[in-house]
Amino acid sequence: MAKEPVRVLVTGAAGQIGYALVPMIARGIMLGADQPVILHMLDIPPAAEALNGVRMELVDAAFPLLKGVVATTDVVEACTGVNVAVMVGGFPRKEGMERKDVMSKNVSIYKSQASALEQHAAPNCKVLVVANPANTNALILKEFAPSIPAKNITCLTRLDHNRALGQISERLNVQVSDVKNVIIWGNHSSTQYPDVNHATVRDKPVRELVKDDEWLNGEFITTVQQRGAAIIKARKLSSALSAASAACDHIRDWVLGTPEGTWVSMGVYSDGSYNAPAGVIYSFPVTCKNGEWTIVQGLAIDEFSRKKLELTGAELTEEKELAYSCLS
């Protein structure tokens, strides 16, 4: 326990994803079994009592790794000194709301949180945006926190990546830990492209093992794209457990590094690789080492994939325009 504690912020912490996420962080799933943590939990004033209830439960769980808890509705207090920020809080889409309305609400939130993070977070703070529209919220955050390095602002597509691994493992009846190197390209939305062209099971290409291109190019893709809705239909609630778990995976691999020969998917600030639009947060295949992610370059992209990459890129460009129009 000689390691200095790492401060981890979770916004929207009184909600469902927060409730699933904070015990995972407190047990070392995000940063390792030997890394003490201090949790910063932020939510809005109407959720203050519930947030305090979560704080009470964290005390009641007597977690050995949890060195402190800050539970607050004050964004400055929440952001002070944080090394990792997981932005789960956002304005959810309600019935009757137009896309523009959801975008408008979230743009305001992420603009002001950008400011607080930039001014109060620890240097080199790593940021993961989960709240939807994740890619565009992350972009807004990046734009309004110019002193946070662009490479430190990411969004979650690890959930989609893990879902893709899960679908392949079920199809092939193999252990999910034997499936690797799927890719989620683009937007964490229904235009995401789950790509198995470079995926393997114990070094054998997935395409060869599945032997069903129609499924891989059709139902597999739509299943992964629409999985969120399928979970809501079954549970009557959205996917908190798997989203929280994916957030832990995203941060852990970013901080501790990806295993040799394996990449993961992260929404990162696009440099135009693979002809994706530059200047949006786009999900790419990445490896991680020494606390930094690097896009896996040089992967062959077939015609089918090219169209899908472009489609999701176009949606992100459109969202960016919509977001900026909300700011004017």
Add this chain to the structure above:
Amino acid sequence: MESENYELKRSINRFLALYSMAKDPVRVLVTGAAGQIGYALVPMIARGVMLGPDQPVILHMLDIEPAAEALTGVRMELVDAAFPLLRDVVVTTDVTVACKGVNIAVMVGGFPRKEGMERKDVMSKNVSIYKAQASALEKQAAPDCKVLVVANPANTNALILKEFAPSIPEKNITCLTRLDHNRALGQLSERLKIHVSEVKNVIIWGNHSSTQYPDVNHATVTPANGEEKPVRSVVADDNWLNTEFITTVQQRGAAIIKARKLSSALSAASAACDHIRDWVVGTPKGTWVSMGVYSDGSYGIQPGVIYSYPVTCDKGQWSIVQGLKIDDFSRQKMDATAKELVDEKTLAYSCLN
């Protein structure tokens, strides 16, 4: 340099993990798995919090028919999380299928008290459930299956389960008071403004109810590089320890409900993992924990109820810590909670007739 060591360490850990992925999976049953505690608990189990980061698991999840779709949703999310340790998931509303071959059973499912229900009604519903599940467990579970009852009334549900599964060794049937134990540690750590890992050896005696007795008479505080000292002398406030501390721990469940508008799933799930982990892997030297176990008459408690005691664990077995001094104040409290358990037992048996 640090990052090189880190990489080396990670490579070694990965090698070890791969090598020990050779371990046979352990089958863990969670009943009431579609509910809130289940939802908090299953990812903890799947990440190795319950049995260790090198122990593969197979989850069995049981719930009632009305929850079948929600249960499927949980299974889908477990697939979606791509947990390396999770070898398989069995999802069912059939208790026979659920119990088949399980090595550990965490009984979270039960009939919740609803507004207007009398204590006898809640007891009656739960007695039926635990009688039926006892039968299935006895017939289907793996030999030496370890059972943890969480659903309230936990002690009496566990007792019914024991009574109707006579071929399950009575030492294998326990109930959860680790939540209360952890809550007591948490209260002391807040009071003393120290880290919770510096406090140990509180005891929860008796029933997981408002008559439980959180006892600090043998608890100690050991600051890092410091001397171990009795909690009573460090707190230096017997009045608080004998009143507010006790009632805070006893009523903590209600306080959580008041704040969250929902009951304590996160901390209950975490305590269930601690209970099983310490039971299976063993308690650290010099430390005991609290578990609801079948009373053998220790400390003058009537045998034949499930009573929470201080225990150490070694090689998969718990042993009651013997020889602790019990003062008059404690004696009274321990007897009061024992009496409640005897009353509950009587009530439970009357429901069966």
